[in-house]
Amino acid sequence: MLAAxxxxxxxxxxxxxxxxxxxxxxxxxxxxxxxxxxxxxxCIDRETIVFVCLDxxxxxxxxxxxxxxxxxxxxxxxxxxxxxxDGMSPLCVGDLLDDLPITKDDRKLLIPSCSVIxxxxxxxxxxxxxxxxxxxxxxxxxxxxxxxxxxxxDMYGGKVLNWSSPSQVRPYSQILRTGTSLSLSI
Numbered sequence: 001m002l003a004a005x006x007x008x009x010x011x012x013x014x015x016x017x018x019x020x021x022x023x024x025x026x027x028x029x030x031x032x033x034x035x036x037x038x039x040x041x042x043c044i045d046r047e048t049i050v051f052v053c054l055d056x057x058x059x060x061x062x063x064x065x066x067x068x069x070x071x072x073x074x075x076x077x078x079x080x081x082x083x084x085x086d087g088m089s090p091l092c093v094g095d096l097l098d099d100l101p102i103t104k105d106d107r108k109l110l111i112p113s114c115s116v117i118x119x120x121x122x123x124x125x126x127x128x129x130x131x132x133x134x135x136x137x138x139x140x141x142x143x144x145x146x147x148x149x150x151x152x153x154d155m156y157g158g159k160v161l162n163w164s165s166p167s168q169v170r171p172y173s174q175i176l177r178t179g180t181s182l183s184l185s186i
Contacts, residue, residue: 018051019071019083040117040127049073051083052117052127052155055090063110064094068127070155088158096153096160097131109134109146117155125155133166 038054051071067090075081093112102110114130128150135146147166154161 014076014081016073016076016081019085021085038113038115040115042117042119044072044119044123047075047077049076050117050119050125052115052125054093054112054115054129062094063097063107063112063131064092066093066112067091068093068115068129068153068155070125086156088156091153091155091158093129093131096151096158099160100149100151100163102149106133126161127153127155129153 039052041049041051043049049072051073053069053071055067055069069090070086070088072084072086073081074084094107097107097110110131110133112129112131116128118126118128120126130148130150132145132148134143136142137144149166150164151160152162153159
């Protein structure tokens with residue numbers, strides 16, 4: 001990550017690595033999906049950034065083992081920056097699904113993706129997550145997306161705030177992930 005700010009009227013750039021637990025080494029043989037499908041980041045204020053990552057699902061684990069981990073980067077424009085794992089982290093996606101009308105059998109066919117973080121004025125962190133159900137398409141002879149749920153998750157409270165009814169899945173090319181950040185006027 002690259003952080004920019006001002007110090008003594010000069011522009012300051014800092015390279016800040018992701019949390020050490022999260023760092024992965026590139027592997028050309030890996031089946032891991034693109035990072036934009038499982039991590040998200042947003043600014044809380046000038047000195048604080050929140051990073052949420054979805055772990056385990058891409059390593060062949062079922063959705064019940066997938067976790068959402070929240071990290072907070074503090075003091076990013078100083079030499080004393082630090083990543084802190086938040087107290088409720090990690091949240092088990094399987095536990096979050098317990099309150100939803102999704103059967104245990106259906107969970108075996110679910111894949112989480114497209115996480116997007118949102119932070120309100122009170123610094124309340126909500127992560128929006130798409131959970132897609134896959135089924136075997138006999139006419140095409142392969143697995144395909146059937147339906148999906150959109151969840152909003154309170155990352156500090158550790159619960160699902162809202163979820164959509166099962167809906168038809170759109171191809172990824174039609175999903176737009178966006179994020180906002182703070183900028184300084186110089």
